[in-house]
Amino acid sequence: MKKLKGKILPIKIYGEEVLRLKSEPVIELNDEIRQFIADLTETMYKKDGVGLAAPQVGRSLRIFVVDPFWFQEGNKKDPLILINPEFIEFEGEESLEEGCLSLPDIYAKVNRAQKVIIEGFNENWEKVRIEAEDLFARALQHENDHLDGILFIDRVPKLKRIPFLKDLKQLEQKVIKSKLNS
Numbered sequence: 764m765k766k767l768k769g770k771i772l773p774i775k776i777y778g779e780e781v782l783r784l785k786s787e788p789v790i791e792l793n794d795e796i797r798q799f800i801a802d803l804t805e806t807m808y809k810k811d812g813v814g815l816a817a818p819q820v821g822r823s824l825r826i827f828v829v830d831p832f833w834f835q836e837g838n839k840k841d842p843l844i845l846i847n848p849e850f851i852e853f854e855g856e857e858s859l860e861e862g863c864l865s866l867p868d869i870y871a872k873v874n875r876a877q878k879v880i881i882e883g884f885n886e887n888w889e890k891v892r893i894e895a896e897d898l899f900a901r902a903l904q905h906e907n908d909h910l911d912g913i914l915f916i917d918r919v920p921k922l923k924r925i926p927f928l929k930d931l932k933q934l935e936q937k938v939i940k941s942k943l944n945s
């Protein structure tokens with residue numbers, strides 16, 4: 764199969780409703796979805812992300828891409844695309860700082876499982892089963908949350924969220940303003 768060239772899609776920012784929806788499962792992998800996956804992947808790399816979920820570019824579909832290590836020295840790009848993913852197992856716990864392309868300049872510690880097993884379909888519509896730990900496991904959990912309308916800031920304990928409330932409000936205001944002007 765020839766490799767599709769992806770184009771860069773605009774990122775939806777905190778305050779956009781699509782980020783809060785429960786995404787729909789993908790029914791079949793057609794050419795349009797294939798192109799969308801290429802676009803999603805290209806957008807992740809161009810925006811320096813380690814993962815990107817379909818709702819973050821305005822599509823309420825259960826698809827995400829992750830590549831937690833591509834920016835490390837000596838590593839090549841190696842995107843993992845998951846369609847209709849489902850966690851099979853969680854193990855352990857670990858708290859580390861996270862960020863998100865939809866929440867620019869906000870970073871906070873989030874508790875996640877240290878190890879996970881996830882199943883889903885890849886970009887060739889083959890069933891895959893992935894075992895991951897540490898940063899890779901965290902990226903999978905973060906991206907899968909997007910498919911359920913959950914943002915990492917929701918997983919930050921209420922008191923620890925207080926320092927970010929002003930920034931969050933500002934992001935929301937920006938979205939409201941851009942809607943009024945369009």
Ligand code: CO
Binds near residue numbers: 862863905909
């Ligand atoms: Co995110």
